[in-house]
Amino acid sequence: MTIVEPHCTPVAREAAAPPAQWPDVAAPPAASPLRTAVTAAVVRRALERLPLQVRFAGGHSAGRGGPLLEVRDPKRFHGRIGASGLIGFGESYMAGEWDAPDLVAALTVLATHAAELIPPSLQRLRGLWAPRQPGARRNTPEGARANISHHYDLSNDLFALFLDDTLTYSSAVFRGFPTRRDLLAAAQHRKIDRLLDLAGAGEGTRLLEIGTGYGELAIRAAARGARVTSLTLSREQRALALERAREAGVADRVRVDLCDYREARGTYDAVVSVEMIEAVGEEFWPVHFRTLDARLAPGGRAALQAITMPHDRMPASRTTHTWIQKYVFPGGLLPSAEAVEQHVRDHTRLTVARRDGFGAHYAETLRLWRERFTERADEVAALGFDETFRRLWTFSLAYSEAGFRSGCLDVQQYLLTKENAAR
Structure with a gap:
């Protein structure tokens, strides 16, 4: 079953989130150009090994075939992940910057291979890049x-x-x-x-x-x-x-x-x-x-x-x-x-x-x-x-x-x- 937007098109879409209610969705946290570039390289390398079909706006694709995931705004997608990891991945979906005709199937592939997505060298530095639990x-x-x-x-x-x-x-x-x-x-x-x-x-x-x-x-x-x-x-x-x-x-x-x-x-x-x-x-x-x-x-x-x-x-x-x-x-x-x-x-x-x-x-x-x-x-x-x-x-x-x-x-x-x- 198609969950949302069955006819995804590979074009960027403006975030529909009202800034007052969804500040981090409407205005993504800033990541440096270097961090965004490194994130893009890490993400694409991880996706290349997965049984997914990932299409990026502009014509680039990744994956070994499988459920479709379409990235409409690669710059914001990678920038959000670079700034806040998996929180950014979810916020990017909320903003409409990526989508999937079968969302569960795409997420199941990612969940199944979660341990393989981040290189061991970055896993060891998790404390430096992963968001910490808020004391509040x-x-x-x-x-x-x-x-x-x-x-x-x-x-x-x-x-x-x-x-x-x-x-x-x-x-x-x-x-x-x-x-x-x-x-x-x-x-x-x-x-x-x-x-x-x-x-x-x-x-x-x-x-x-x-x-x-x-x-x-x-x-x-x-x-x-x-x-x-x-x-x-x-x-x-x-x-x-x-x-x-x-x-x-x-x-x-x-x-x-x-x-x-x-x-x-x-x-x-x-x-x-x-x-x-x-x-x-x-x-x-x-x-x-x-x-x-x-x-x-x-x-x-x-x-x-x-x-x-x-x-x-x-x-x-x-x-x-x-x-x-x-x-x-x-x-x-x-x-x-x-x-x-x-x-x-x-x-x-x-x-x-x-x-x-x-x-x-x-x-x-x-x-x-x-x-x-x-x-x-x-x-x-x-x-x-x-x-x-x-x-x-x-x-x-x-x-x-x-x-x-x-x-x-x-x-x-x-x-x-x-x-x-x-x-």
Whole structure:
């Protein structure tokens, strides 16, 4: 399927970004002519070895054949990458300086070969050229509220345009591939039910949910007879989750608190958290896991769903500021499966009893979201989101899908158990 602009033409295009809202997209950060020239040489050398078909305005081409990537403004494209690395690559897409008829396919090639794109000599000097994490995005209690609001308080109506009727914003679990969009809600319920089964949620269970989303898991747990306390930092999500719980007839069993996980009190038979650890930040992972331990009663069970990266990529990722962090999930960092297990072992009395990976299911979930977002672009615009924002979200969904399709990303469900000291 063509994602955006199926008939790309190799001509430069002016950035459509309003300078006040998108300053670094409208006016690229300056890179010296020498740095731009060196970047162009490094980029073209890397592309020559890839199974891509890259066309530069002016007639130059690169690659060994494969998905098409068209660079409409090579000077700005190389200048942005030279000035800010992969942040510049994403901003160049937002500005319309490059495009691809099959964006996911092109990004999947780049993700698959990510380790080969930068020469070893430049990798060793990464600290000199890679953008550093901004201190202002630390996930302190105050910083976490700002970071979460940046993404999740955009607009409930926006998320409703591309999510399914359950409004579930995390990976589904499918029976097979490819799937139809009308089966996405059932696949989301399958995922939720697996987590609730892992947690042992049922009649009378005291359940703590860390990260409410739009309330579907809390509603489904309450329908089983559990009494749910759910925590969120998003005012938009809290309001809609409470409304949906009332409509489902379970408001008496669902409580949604505007509360940081570090502020939670009490003990619970079960804890469930779905794709929330990605927003915690490595600095606070020990606190996060100690909180799970403190809130879980002896004999209790915690079910977590987490997006993970390969462990060997964490050293570079922990200090580098990325495009996703700048524009989509500020303060976020993916753990590796090994890091999760290490923190459980070193900071809690919990045991990792089970871990299941299902990255291919996330790729399929993202495909369905991306196609729906693309089809409803006019409705996104009607909500007040400009062309640069729409390209940002198209790139984000495609970039994430490519990560799972290439195997650079995975998603796990964990069962953590706590021994009952009385036994």
